[in-house]
Amino acid sequence: MGQTITEKIFAAHRRDTPTPGNMILDLDVIMCHEITTPIAIMDLVEKGMDRVCDPSKIKAVIDHVTPAKDSKTATQAKIMRDWAARHQIKDFFDIGRNGVCHALFPEKGFIRPGYTVIMGDSHTCTHGAFGAFAAGVGTTDLEVGILKGVCAFRTPQSLKVELKGSLRQGVVAKDIILAIIRELTVNGATDMVIEFGGPVVEAMNMASRMTLCNMAVEAGATSGVCLPDETTARYLWPFIQDDYPTLEAAVSDFAKWHSDPDAEYARTLTLDVSELLPQVTFGYRPDNVKAITELAGSRIDQVYIGSCTNGRIEDIREAAAILDGRMVAPGVRGILTPATPAIYSQALEEGLIKIFMDSGFCVLNPTCGACLGMSSGVLAEGEVCASTTNRNFNGRMGKGGMVHLMSPASAAAAAVTGVITDPRELLS
Amino acid sequence: MKHFGGPAVFIDRDDINTDEIIPARYLTEITKKALQPHLLEDLHLEDQTFDPHSPQMEQARSLVTRSNFGCGSSREHAVWALEVNDINLVIGQSFARIFRQNMFNCGILAVELAPADLDALFALEGEVSIEVDLGQERITATPAGGQAVNCSFTLNPFDKQLVEAGGWLSYADQNY
Ligand code: SF4
Numbered sequence: 369m370g371q372t373i374t375e376k377i378f379a380a381h382r383r384d385t386p387t388p389g390n391m392i393l394d395l396d397v398i399m400c401h402e403i404t405t406p407i408a409i410m411d412l413v414e415k416g417m418d419r420v421c422d423p424s425k426i427k428a429v430i431d432h433v434t435p436a437k438d439s440k441t442a443t444q445a446k447i448m449r450d451w452a453a454r455h456q457i458k459d460f461f462d463i464g465r466n467g468v469c470h471a472l473f474p475e476k477g478f479i480r481p482g483y484t485v486i487m488g489d490s491h492t493c494t495h496g497a498f499g500a501f502a503a504g505v506g507t508t509d510l511e512v513g514i515l516k517g518v519c520a521f522r523t524p525q526s527l528k529v530e531l532k533g534s535l536r537q538g539v540v541a542k543d544i545i546l547a548i549i550r551e552l553t554v555n556g557a558t559d560m561v562i563e564f565g566g567p568v569v570e571a572m573n574m575a576s577r578m579t580l581c582n583m584a585v586e587a588g589a590t591s592g593v594c595l596p597d598e599t600t601a602r603y604l605w606p607f608i609q610d611d612y613p614t615l616e617a618a619v620s621d622f623a624k625w626h627s628d629p630d631a632e633y634a635r636t637l638t639l640d641v642s643e644l645l646p647q648v649t650f651g652y653r654p655d656n657v658k659a660i661t662e663l664a665g666s667r668i669d670q671v672y673i674g675s676c677t678n679g680r681i682e683d684i685r686e687a688a689a690i691l692d693g694r695m696v697a698p699g700v701r702g703i704l705t706p707a708t709p710a711i712y713s714q715a716l717e718e719g720l721i722k723i724f725m726d727s728g729f730c731v732l733n734p735t736c737g738a739c740l741g742m743s744s745g746v747l748a749e750g751e752v753c754a755s756t757t758n759r760n761f762n763g764r765m766g767k768g769g770m771v772h773l774m775s776p777a778s779a780a781a782a783a784v785t786g787v788i789t790d791p792r793e794l795l796s
Numbered sequence: 797m798k799h800f801g802g803p804a805v806f807i808d809r810d811d812i813n814t815d816e817i818i819p820a821r822y823l824t825e826i827t828k829k830a831l832q833p834h835l836l837e838d839l840h841l842e843d844q845t846f847d848p849h850s851p852q853m854e855q856a857r858s859l860v861t862r863s864n865f866g867c868g869s870s871r872e873h874a875v876w877a878l879e880v881n882d883i884n885l886v887i888g889q890s891f892a893r894i895f896r897q898n899m900f901n902c903g904i905l906a907v908e909l910a911p912a913d914l915d916a917l918f919a920l921e922g923e924v925s926i927e928v929d930l931g932q933e934r935i936t937a938t939p940a941g942g943q944a945v946n947c948s949f950t951l952n953p954f955d956k957q958l959v960e961a962g963g964w965l966s967y968a969d970q971n972y
Contacts, residue, residue: 383972384971384972386954386957386971387952387953387954387957389952389954390952390953390954392972403823403824403871404870404871404872406826407826407828407872410826411965415965417969432823433824438824440824440825440826441824443826444824444826447826488870488872489870490868490869490870490894492870504870504894505870505894505897506870506871506872506875506894506895506897506898506901507872507898508872508898508901508902508963508964508965509897509898509901509964511965512964512965512968515965515968515969516968516969516972518968518972520897520954520964522893522952522954554811554864554867555811555863555864555867555890555892558864558890558892558893559893588864588867588892588893590893652840653811740820740823740869741819741820741821742820742821742823742824759815759868759869761813761815761816761868762815762816762838762840763815763816763819763838763840764815764820767819767821767838
């Protein structure tokens with residue numbers, strides 16, 4: 369019987385099978401940020417186990433609250449900084465070079481097809497876009513990963529999402545993943561990996577694939593994954609050109625991870641995207657999703673464009689196309705947070721930052737900030753935000769605040785009109 | 797081995813997420829103890845008000861809820877917030893994967909029950925205390941002055957080993 373990509377990666381990294389159905393995997397990359405790692409570090413220090421398995425496997429960043437907003441966040445950052453120095457962790461990103469982990473680490477070429485990756489962060493699934501097995505874990509898993517380079521998983525089943533058809537103008541990967549989550553519900557993919565495939569995914573760039581995989585966890589999935597192909601190889605080429613004689617050689621090597629035609633799936637969901645409209649969430653669960661036309665006209669107070677879901681250059685371009693020559697509606701606060709310094713520079717170079725600023729947006733440094741309601745755009749009680757992030761939980765962006773998740777173009781359209789708006793109305 | 801369970805608190809809602817269990821504004825804490833006053837501080841229940849500091853909550857040693865408990869953020873702070881409030885047993889129909897793993901990684905119990913068994917627990921009146929027999933994979937829920945209800949559950953064998961080892965760090969340290 370054939371194997372899925374996930375089964376192949378598990379087989380290639382198997383350290384142990386303590387009981388049937390549970391595997392201990394060797395890890396290729398252990399990623400760390402300053403919210404979930406400091407407690408792991410403190411605990412290891414306390415237990416006399418302050419060691420790292422292999423500093424070159426560890427990638428660390430201060431991204432959630434940066435620059436620090438108070439003494440507590442300054443302390444978290446300092447614990448990370450001191451730890452990275454103590455263990456000679458070369459790939460450590462601090463102010464000036466830091467950005468949202470799930471945008472920054474792919475940009476640095478750290479994630480490769482067939483890799484196993486963990487991080488103390490639920491959106492680690494983003495990196496499955498590269499054909500890796502990448503899963504969010506808690507602090508204890510992270511601790512063991514740092515110390516021993518292993519992590520335990522129940523062998524996940526795979527759920528295949530096959531995307532066909534062609535997208536209408538103004539409809540993007542974010543709209544697709546919101547529609548998928550509505551279909552699967554918030555726990556429809558628990559203990560499964562969502563494998564995204566079909567012609568729509570094959571035609572997508574890496575940014576869109578990352579947006580898809582980013583929100584797999586919102587359906588309860590262990591991770592999301594896309595099969596690595598020429599698009600993957602081109603993105604990674606600057607980092608792998610010494611490993612392969614040609615791009616074609618890389619592409620054919622990557623194909624060894626592809627799911628076999630007779631691989632088994634727990635479920636297959638086929639979606640024709642041709643009729644799909646821009647989507648938006650309502651309420652406090654990410655599977656509460658409607659076509660944006662059904663919610664059009666609802667009032668917003670703030671617009672947030674950024675995060676590991678949609679803070680990439682492609683997203684900023686899509687939003688800028690709407691904002692160009694227009695102003696943010698009176699009474700609305702617009703916030704743009706490019707996800708990494710490289711994205712920020714690129715946006716400057718392309719004149720996009722100017723478009724945002726001219727429209728009345730505030731442009732922040734790369735950080736998670738308001739996405740999780742910790743800094744840089746927290747909502748007041750009763751306020752509503754049109755956001756390109758990935759979670760609309762009650763209070764996520766600030767106690768008593770409400771978040772509507774949507775695409776960058778939809779968020780930009782809301783900024784201009786002050787109400788939820790179908791972005792296609794503003795596209796020329 | 798550790799003793800699991802004790803006085804129970806019942807929260808009749810699906811999909812309680814980790815932002816509700818411990819809001820992000822407390823993620824700047826670097827000790828587990830500091831999370832203690834904030835357990836379930838942002839819990840939102842449609843038809844009733846929830847008081848995270850009620851006497852029932854203060855006494856609780858176990859928590860009974862519905863499906864997909866602990867969804868959302870991977871923050872183990874959600875498990876620690878339970879732990880530092882002496883809750884080491886959560887019973888539900890299902891759990892989000894990361895939360896469930898975090899519970900077992902800390903050597904404490906996330907027990908999945910069949911919907912009918914869970915309904916039977918929710919139907920109990922008055923104060924209820926829940927005891928666990930890990931070897932028999934059985935729980936006994938006893939309402940004050942009422943008839944006890946027994947339910948069996950199945951633990952993933954590896955998760956059981958983690959609980960017996962006192963968590964994943966000590967298991968991994970012994971084995972890898
Ligand atoms: S941008 Fe938001 S979802 Fe992404 S890692 Fe940061 S806090 Fe988490």
